[in-house]
Amino acid sequence: MPLPVSEVIAALPHPALAIGRDEQIIAINEAAQKLLGTPAQGRHFITILRQPSVVEAVERVMAGSARAVAQYLTIERGNDVTYEVNASRIDSAGVVIASFQDVTHVAAAGQMRRDFVANVSHELRTPLTALTGFIETLQGPARDDTAARDRFLDIMSKEAGRMNRLVGDLLSLSRVEAEERVRPTELCDLTAILGTTIRNLNPLAVEADVRLRPDLPDAAVTLIGDTDQLLQVFTNLIENAIKYGGSGKNVHISLAQHDRIDALRAPGVVVSVRDEGPGIDAQHLPRLTERFYRADSHRSRALGGTGLGLAIVKHILNRHRGRLRVSSTVGEGTEFKVLLPIG
Template sequence: MPDMPPLLAELVATLPLPTLAIDHSERIVALNPLAQDLLGKGVVGQHFITVLRQPTLVDAVEQCLADRMPRKAPFLSSTGSGDITYEVALQKIAGTGTVILSFQDVTHLAQAGQMRRDFVANVSHELRTPLTSLMGFIETLRGPARDDAAARERFLGIMTGEAERMNRLVGDLLSLSRVEAQERVRPTAKVDLRNVLHTTLRNLTPLADDNGVVLHHDRGDLPLMIRGDSDQLLQVFTNLIENAIKYGGSGQSVEVTATTSDRDPALRAPAVRIVVRDNGAGIDPLHLPRLTERFYRADSHRSRALGGTGLGLAIVKHILNRHRGRMKITSELGKGAEFCVILPLDTDTA
C-alpha cells in the first residue's frame, strides 16, 4: 500500500463529507469512514479507476492529476431507497502529487431541478392545448367562416370556454405560488370552522342544484375553533365539495360532516375531522397516493371537461400543511370517494 503522510491521513479521516485521497501513482491512499460506506471496504491501495468507475469522474481525476486545476464532477450512487447524486470536488494539494476528492450529496438539488422542469413542461402542455384551439378558431373565423353567423357564434362560445380554462389555470398557478410562500408561516387568527363550512355550502348550493346533487351536512352545535386562515380554509372546502358535486354524478348526494376528538390518532392531539363524501363512480385506489401531485389526474379527459386544472388538490395539500393538518383519501370504484380533513383544535379557545 502506498505511503501516506500521517497528518494528511488524519485530516481526511476527520472531514465531514465522504473524502478520499489519490496519489501520483493513481492509487487511493486514504479515505474516511463516510467514503468507505459509499465505496466499500478494501479500496485503499487500488487504482482509482477500479473503484470510481464512472467515466466523467475518472476523466476529471486524470485531468486534475495532470494539470493541478480544481474541478467538479458528478457521481451517482444507489441505495435500497433510491438513487443518490453527489457533486465531487477535486483539489490537488500544492507541492504533492495527491488529489483530494470530496463527495457532497446534492440529490435534493437534482430533484428540485427535475421538479422545475416537469412543472414547466406540464404548464406548457396545459396552456398549449387551449392556445392551439384558439388559434385554429381565429384562423377559421378570418377565413371560411367569415360570413357564417351560426358558425361564428358556435366558435366564439368554444373560444370563450378555452379562454376561461386558461384563466383558471393562471389563477390556480398564482394561488399555488402564494400558498407555497406562506406554507411555513403558521396562522394565528381564531377561526370557527362551522362558519367556514356554512359559507362554503351556501356558495356551492347553486352549483349543486344545477348538477342535480343534494347537499347533506352535519356541522354539530358547538363552535369548531382552530388557528387558521379563513380565506385559505374556504378554498380548501370549496375545492373538496365542488369536486364531490362535479364527480358525484347527477341524482346523487354529497355528505359533509364534522366530528371532534380529544386525541385524534393522526395528530395525537385534540382535532376536528371534516369529511366530504360523494356517492359517485369512485376512484381506483391505484391513483390515491398521487392525487395531490401537481397536474396529476385520475381521469384527465373528464377532469378537463369539467374545468379542472389539475392543481386543486395540490393547493389543498399546501394549505393543510400550513395549518399543521392532514388529509386522508379513501375510495373504491363504484362506491364513491371520501376526503377527510383533520385540523388541530385550538384548545386555548375551547
C-alpha cells in the same frame, strides 16, 4: 507538524478519499467506504470510482488542473441519489482529494422546476392553439357563417375561461407556497366556514343534480387558522365531489371533534367530504396532490379542472399543520378527510 493525509480525510464530514502519485487510493474515510461499498484502500482509483465522468475529473486534476467537478450517481435504499464530486490537488503532497456531497435535493428541485414549466406550457398551449385556430377560421372560411361563428365563439369562451382558471390557480398556488411557513394567528369558526361553503356551492350542486348532505354541529368549532384559506380548501373538496360524484348522487359533509388524533398527536377536528361516485383506483391515490396530476385527465379537463386544486389544498393544510387523507372504493365513491389540530 502537518497532519497525515489519512487523518485529514477521516475528519471530513462528507465522503472523501485521497489518491497518491501512483494512482492508488491512500486514504478513505468511513462515509466514502460505505458509499462506494468495495474495500478501496490500496487499490487503483479507476477500479473503485468506475463512473467515467468521475474518473475523467480525477484524471484532469492529476494532469495539472487545480480542480474538477463531476456527478456520481448511485442508488440508496431504492432511491436515485446524486453526489457532486469535487476533485482537487495538494501539490506539496502530490495527492488528489476527491470529496462527495449529496446534491439530490438540488437536482430534484431543478427537475421539479423543469417539469412545472413544461406542464404549464402544455396546459396553456392546448387552449391557445384552439383559440388561434378558431380565430383564423372566423377570419376566413367561416366569416359569414352565423351558426359556425356562434359555435366557435362558445368554444373560444370556454377555452379562455380554462386559461383564466389556470392562471388563477397558479397565482393561488404561488401565494399559499409563500405563506406556507407562516403560522395563522386568527381564531376561526370551522362550522361557519363549512356552512358558507355549502351555501356557496349549493347552486352548482342543484345544477349537477347532486344533493349536499351536511352533518355539522350546532355549536361553533373554533381553531387557529386562516378563514379564507380554509374556505378555499373545503370549496375545492366539495366542488370536486359534486363534479366527480355523478348526477343523482349525494355528497356527505361532516365535522367531528376528537380529544386526540393520532396522525396529529394532538386534539383536533376531522372534516369528511364523501361522494358516491365511481371512485379512484388505488394506484392514483398517493399522487393526487401532485401538481397537474389527474386520475382521469380527459374527464378532469372536460369538467374545467386545472390539476392544481389538491396541490393548493396540500400546501394550505401544511401551513395549518394539518393532514389530508384520501380513501376510495371503485364503484362506491371517494372520501377526503381533513385533519386539523385545535390550539
